[in-house]
Every structure is written in structure tokens, then in C-alpha cells.
Amino acid sequence: MIEYIKRDVAVIGAGAAGLFAAAETMKGGCSTIVIDREQRAGGILNQCIHNGFGLHCFKEELTGPEFAAKAFELARSADAEFRFGTTVRSIKRNDDGTFTLEMLSRAHGVTLLDCKAVIMAVGCRERNRGNLAVPGRRPAGVWTAGTAQKLLNIEGVIPGKSAVIVGSGDIGLIMARRMSWCGVKVQAVIEIMPRPSGLVRNIAQCLDDFNIPLHLSHQVVNIHGTEHVTGVDAAPLVDGKPDMENIKHFDCDTILFSVGLVPSNELMLPLGVEIDPNTGGAKVDSNGETNVPGIFVAGNALHVHDLVDFVAEEAAETAHAVVRKLNGTAPCPRYAANTRNNLRYVAPLKFASGEKIHFRFRPTITCEKAILTACDAGGNEIKRWTKMFVCPAEMIQIELDAPGSDITFNLEEVK
Amino acid sequence: MKKSLICISCPRGCHLEISSAAAGEWLVSGNQCPRGKQYAIQEATDPRRMLTAAVPAKVDGVPCASVRSTSPLPVALIPELLNTLYKMRLDTPAKRGDVLLANWKDSGIDIIFSADFL
Structure with a gap:
């Protein structure tokens, strides 16, 4: 038996982006179904039991599960429909521009869902040991930080007794504290770059509080152990190369990799969705729409955010555009947004004039003060923003009354 | 100093x-x-930190419950609190916001559930 259903909008993923998007498409009068492979709403927020979420969205500091519960309530009170324990296997674009999603679940078997628009709110994946091509043996006990987080916070399993964390991103730092509070001896954090990639305050409250050393400009050069990890070697970088004469050895039974996140694109690629190499996510316009009409992307599936509040805000904006698109009142984004210096990317890449648009950037520099400018196609400055304390760990977001011209954004340090 | x-x-x-x-x-x-x-x-x-933790449960299929302090706790009170939390084996349903430990060591700070449990 195959189940056939039809809705206006399919939202894939019931994390922060999916929940906020669904609430808004429902409010806009579009029947919306949210699909998630897990048995409950919230996505990765459920395993982020630490606090620090929600200050922008809910005006209070929440833990991940609390943020998830509140976001779920928003979507549910807007009457969004949910399918949990359901995996979307494929998205097919029909000749009339609608989509058919093939989904599988224990409860319904195979379901074919017809819809007019799809919002991809599928989040991102962690880069792992394989992505870095770390040499050494292949014993058990090597995890990504997020997997270890799920083990600890959802499954209640402590992954080891003594750990080394590779990469100083915020997730790795949060895990250093979490593991220390669980009685795990965290030996060190090893970072290949000359400065930590996470926020200084997380260095302070997650490493300094527990006297965990941070080895900057160090690279993992070997992993020891036959069945299980017994240790790891790190070498200092000299002129970009590991100095094998000065290797530091750490005895440990657990290694966590916290080395960055990449948007999940698998479901969209067969549709011919174009990917921005700078974000790893889809190229979208100011409607949040990809080059395939009807396929929208929001949240960490689009570009990796550092605050869930910005994920939620972006997803809600995309949902508003989806509603307008289905009503035939969406503007047509025809102008291009470009970046010049010190910005790794801008999203969206195309925009409609006459709209108030949020542009989001990731800086490549760290400085106390910087000026961000927007220039039109003729090189004339349209607007400038002074930004205090700029660093790659923090996304920059600005609002602009979009002009009827291409724009180039530029970021310069103010000495 | x-x-x-x-x-x-x-x-x-x-x-x-x-x-x-x-x-x-x-x-x-x-x-x-x-x-x-x-x-x-x-x-x-008086250094203080927010405390969040996963408390073990004694229920099939639900290994633990997530909890947090209602406000930052004096750092000195954290180790004993963690020991107390890890020794618990929860089996009674609770709602998000329900109090697990009230007024820990007379600090005026409660430990509450940060998600529905069971």
C-alpha cells in the first residue's frame, strides 16, 4: 500500500529552522507538513543541553531542549502537521513545477507527498577524521564532537575516561566542559590554526575553568591503538609544516573531532540545485529560493550559523517568501550581491530591489572595529555600518533597503 | 593582588x-x-556558573533527563551537586520547568528539568 497525500508546503527537518518556517507558512494560509527522521521535534537542539539559546527570539536564555520545545509549540499552535520517524528518500520535480517526495516510515510505509514548495531545513553535518585525512591507526574511540554529545546527553553514555579534543570550535569547547563535568579527564585541545576558532568566552568558561591546555598551531600527526584508542600525537607547525622532532604525545582513550560543519545537500543535488563553494550550501536569492523554482533552503542547511536565533529568523523570512511565491506576489530577485575584501561569503546572492533585505556574512578577519560598506554597480557607496569586534566565529547580519543595482559588500579593519 | x-x-x-x-x-x-x-x-x-547536566533515569528506552540550574550557581557548590545528580535514577514523569532539587545548599537556586521527562 502506498499512501498518497497532498499539501502546499513540505518542510524537511523539524529543528529550529523547520519549526519556525512551518509556523510562518501555516500563518500565511499554506497547508504545511513537517517531516523528520527522528521521533520528536527539535533536531540537534535536543542534545545541546547547555544554555545560551533564545536571547533574540524568546528574550530569555534557554537550553537547547527548552528552545526546541518553545519552537515546537509555535509550529503546533499554528496547526502545522508533523510526520516523525519519517525519512525523505527523494524529491522529484514534476512537469507542472510541483514536487513529489518519496518518504518512508514505520507508521505509514511508503508515502508519496505532492507539494508546491519544499523548504529544506535539514541542517548540517560534522566534518570528521576522514575529511581531514588524519594519519594513524583506525581504532574505536574516535568520535565527532556532536556524536559524543548525543551519546552523553541523549543516550547517557560517557564515551571514555580520558580525552583529547581536536579543533577548537565552539562545539568542541562546550564538549570539553561537558566531559569534564562528567568526570572525563580532558587532556588537551589541539588547534591547527594560530588562534582558537571558537569564542574567547568559551575558552574561558570551558577550558580555563578546568585547566585544559589549548595547543594552537598544532596538528594531529598520529593516532595510536589497535582495538581502541590509546593515544594521540600532535606536532607544532613550523612554516606550515608539522615539526616531527617536537611531537607532544597524549595518552587517552577518546578523541573528539570538532573541525567544522558542512550544510547537508544530498537530497537537493539530484534536482540540479547549485551549490555555493564558499558556504557549502545552496545558492539562494532573497526569497531563500534556489535555482530550482520551488526549492527553498533555510538555517544551517543554507550556511552554518553560530546562533540558533538567527537560524529561526532566517527560516521565518524564507517562509514568508514561500507564502508570497505561492500567492504569486513574490518579488523577482534579479540583482547580484558580491563580496570584495575580508568576507568569506554573502547570503543571499541575488535580491529584489525595493525590499528590506537581511544580508548575512562570515568575516575572515578578527579585529576590534571594522567598517562594512555596500556599493552599487557604479562603485558609489550606498550605506556603511560600523561593526565592533569582528571575528570569523561570529556571523555578521545587516538590513538594507535593496537598491535597483548589483551590490558589492566590503569589510575593512579600522585601526 | x-x-x-x-x-x-x-x-x-x-x-x-x-x-x-x-x-x-x-x-x-x-x-x-x-x-x-x-x-x-x-x-x-563569588564566582558563579550556570549548570546543565543529564541525570540518569531508570526507565527502558529513556537513558537520562536534562536539567539546569535556575540561575548561575556558586562554583564551589557544583562538584557535590554533580555527584548528587549522577547518583539519581529518575523514574517519575516530570514536565519542563518542574523542580528536581529545590534550594540547593540554601543557595536559593533550584535544579529544574529543561525538557519533559517521560
């Missing part, structure tokens, strides 16, 4: 220096807003 620390009040992470001027008076430098001064004095006199 001079002490340097990093402010955790916001993502900027100012490098602060604090020294005692007279009894009950503090000199703070390096802060770029009033919260930095407040944090430095708090850290010098």
Missing part, C-alpha cells in the same frame, strides 16, 4: 584586569561596558 580574566558576558570576551583598591572596592580595567565590571567583581568575590 591583581588578577586577569576573560569576560564571559557576551561574545566579545574582553580581557579584564581586577585589583582590590580598598576593602570592598575594586579597580577593573579592560572592560568595554558596565557588564564587564560587574562580571569581574562577581568573579573575584
Whole structure:
């Protein structure tokens, strides 16, 4: 038996982006179904039991599960429909521009869902040991930080007794504290770059509080152990190369990799969705729409955010555009947004004039003060923003009354 | 006595220096807003941290429950609290916000469930 259903909008993923998007498409009068492979709403927020979420969205500091519960309530009170324990296997674009999603679940078997628009709110994946091509043996006990987080916070399993964390991103730092509070001896954090990639305050409250050393400009050069990890070697970088004469050895039974996140694109690629190499996510316009009409992307599936509040805000904006698109009142984004210096990317890449648009950037520099400018196609400055304390760990977001011209954004340090 | 620390009040992470001027008076430098001064004095006199944890459960298929403190706790109270939490084996349903431990060590701070349990 195959189940056939039809809705206006399919939202894939019931994390922060999916929940906020669904609430808004429902409010806009579009029947919306949210699909998630897990048995409950919230996505990765459920395993982020630490606090620090929600200050922008809910005006209070929440833990991940609390943020998830509140976001779920928003979507549910807007009457969004949910399918949990359901995996979307494929998205097919029909000749009339609608989509058919093939989904599988224990409860319904195979379901074919017809819809007019799809919002991809599928989040991102962690880069792992394989992505870095770390040499050494292949014993058990090597995890990504997020997997270890799920083990600890959802499954209640402590992954080891003594750990080394590779990469100083915020997730790795949060895990250093979490593991220390669980009685795990965290030996060190090893970072290949000359400065930590996470926020200084997380260095302070997650490493300094527990006297965990941070080895900057160090690279993992070997992993020891036959069945299980017994240790790891790190070498200092000299002129970009590991100095094998000065290797530091750490005895440990657990290694966590916290080395960055990449948007999940698998479901969209067969549709011919174009990917921005700078974000790893889809190229979208100011409607949040990809080059395939009807396929929208929001949240960490689009570009990796550092605050869930910005994920939620972006997803809600995309949902508003989806509603307008289905009503035939969406503007047509025809102008291009470009970046010049010190910005790794801008999203969206195309925009409609006459709209108030949020542009989001990731800086490549760290400085106390910087000026961000927007220039039109003729090189004339349209607007400038002074930004205090700029660093790659923090996304920059600005609002602009979009002009009827291409724009180039530029970021310069103010000495 | 001079002490340097990093402010955790916001993502900027100012490098602060604090020294005692007279009894009950503090000199703070390096802060770029009033919260930095407040944090430095708090850290010098009574350091506190928010505590979040997963508490073991005694229920099939539900290994643990997530909890948090209602406000930042004195750092000295955290180790014993963690021990107490990890020794628990929860089996009674609770709603998000329900109190698990009230007024821990007379701090006025409760430990509450941060998600529905069961």
C-alpha cells in the first residue's frame, strides 16, 4: 500500500529552522507538513543541553531542549502537521513545477507527498577524521564532537575516561566542559590554526575553568591503538609544516573531532540545485529560493550559523517568501550581491530591489572595529555600518533597503 | 593582588584586569561596558556558573533527563551537586520547568528539568 497525500508546503527537518518556517507558512494560509527522521521535534537542539539559546527570539536564555520545545509549540499552535520517524528518500520535480517526495516510515510505509514548495531545513553535518585525512591507526574511540554529545546527553553514555579534543570550535569547547563535568579527564585541545576558532568566552568558561591546555598551531600527526584508542600525537607547525622532532604525545582513550560543519545537500543535488563553494550550501536569492523554482533552503542547511536565533529568523523570512511565491506576489530577485575584501561569503546572492533585505556574512578577519560598506554597480557607496569586534566565529547580519543595482559588500579593519 | 580574566558576558570576551583598591572596592580595567565590571567583581568575590547536566533515569528506552540550574550557581557548590545528580535514577514523569532539587545548599537556586521527562 502506498499512501498518497497532498499539501502546499513540505518542510524537511523539524529543528529550529523547520519549526519556525512551518509556523510562518501555516500563518500565511499554506497547508504545511513537517517531516523528520527522528521521533520528536527539535533536531540537534535536543542534545545541546547547555544554555545560551533564545536571547533574540524568546528574550530569555534557554537550553537547547527548552528552545526546541518553545519552537515546537509555535509550529503546533499554528496547526502545522508533523510526520516523525519519517525519512525523505527523494524529491522529484514534476512537469507542472510541483514536487513529489518519496518518504518512508514505520507508521505509514511508503508515502508519496505532492507539494508546491519544499523548504529544506535539514541542517548540517560534522566534518570528521576522514575529511581531514588524519594519519594513524583506525581504532574505536574516535568520535565527532556532536556524536559524543548525543551519546552523553541523549543516550547517557560517557564515551571514555580520558580525552583529547581536536579543533577548537565552539562545539568542541562546550564538549570539553561537558566531559569534564562528567568526570572525563580532558587532556588537551589541539588547534591547527594560530588562534582558537571558537569564542574567547568559551575558552574561558570551558577550558580555563578546568585547566585544559589549548595547543594552537598544532596538528594531529598520529593516532595510536589497535582495538581502541590509546593515544594521540600532535606536532607544532613550523612554516606550515608539522615539526616531527617536537611531537607532544597524549595518552587517552577518546578523541573528539570538532573541525567544522558542512550544510547537508544530498537530497537537493539530484534536482540540479547549485551549490555555493564558499558556504557549502545552496545558492539562494532573497526569497531563500534556489535555482530550482520551488526549492527553498533555510538555517544551517543554507550556511552554518553560530546562533540558533538567527537560524529561526532566517527560516521565518524564507517562509514568508514561500507564502508570497505561492500567492504569486513574490518579488523577482534579479540583482547580484558580491563580496570584495575580508568576507568569506554573502547570503543571499541575488535580491529584489525595493525590499528590506537581511544580508548575512562570515568575516575572515578578527579585529576590534571594522567598517562594512555596500556599493552599487557604479562603485558609489550606498550605506556603511560600523561593526565592533569582528571575528570569523561570529556571523555578521545587516538590513538594507535593496537598491535597483548589483551590490558589492566590503569589510575593512579600522585601526 | 591583581588578577586577569576573560569576560564571559557576551561574545566579545574582553580581557579584564581586577585589583582590590580598598576593602570592598575594586579597580577593573579592560572592560568595554558596565557588564564587564560587574562580571569581574562577581568573579573575584563569588564566582558563579550556570549548570546543565543529564541525570540518569531508570526507565527502558529513556537513558537520562536534562536539567539546569535556575540561575548561575556558586562554583564551589557544583562538584557535590554533580555527584548528587549522577547518583539519581529518575523514574517519575516530570514536565519542563518542574523542580528536581529545590534550594540547593540554601543557595536559593533550584535544579529544574529543561525538557519533559517521560
